[in-house]
Amino acid sequence: MPALSAAQRRVLLSHPAGWLASGFGAGLSPLAPGTVGSAVALLPYLWMRTLPLPLYLAIVVAVFLAGVAASAVVVRRLRVEDPGFVVVDEFVGQWLALALAPAGWPWMLAGFLLFRLFDVWKPWPVSWADRHVHGGLGVMLDDALAGVMAGIVVAAGALLLA
Template identity: 75%
Template sequence: MSLDAAQRRALLAHPAGWIATGFGAGLAPVAPGTVGSAVALIPYWLWLRDLPLAGYFVAVALVFALGIAASRIVVARTGVQDPGFVVVDEFVGQWLALALAPPAWWWILVGFILFRIFDVWKPWPVSWADRNVHGGLGVMLDDALAGVMAGAVLAAVAHVVP
């Protein structure tokens, strides 16, 4: 769904619009999901990666819950079940993919690529969640599952690669 200037203003007039669009990252004219995943690396690098693992998961769970609420409002306002400009789900999925990433920058790049692959490919159960779970939870759940799957692959590879 492409938004005109008036629709953008209406969307961003509500705090849920800012949260759902990743503070505007989802309004990128090309590949908003990839842009959202890339923007998610900023708070990851500046803040999340230094948290203890329990704190990391609490922060991600809080953003997941906030994302459900914000996405529910945006879905209700736009009438679109999973609007492409909603990228808070990419934030959560990307952070889950990187939860166990080793600290080297190239592992972050590998985690970014793996998350994008799982998010676009949508293997089961990601595809199931994408088709069967709706509303704010539906927006968030498929990307969270893609992030967990990407994170599992990243952790396995990191365990094998020195």
């Protein structure tokens, strides 16, 4: 997607949903906003990983639901389906990719790279969700599925190397 015009930026940032959807501005990066959003998502992950798994997953679900609502507002206001500057979906996907990862930067890097791979490559069912589910749920669902797939690979790798 081309860069936001000044008018689009005003529309996006004039509503709290725009701030949430853009990852509090991370999605406004002129280069690779999805990758920037995934990297920024690692900052709250450093705190979240210390939480019990049920609380961690409750936060992920809450952000997913808030992301569906925020993304729906942005899609409706800008009339752009799945805009690239919406990166709250990358936050959720990244957190799902790392939900069962062991501690340590190699696992964070593996989860980051695998999530980006599945998010860009879009294997089934990610590709199905990307094509057939629209609106706020569509924005969020394909990245959540990519995150789950990356998380399965990370968890399997951790089990194999244990």
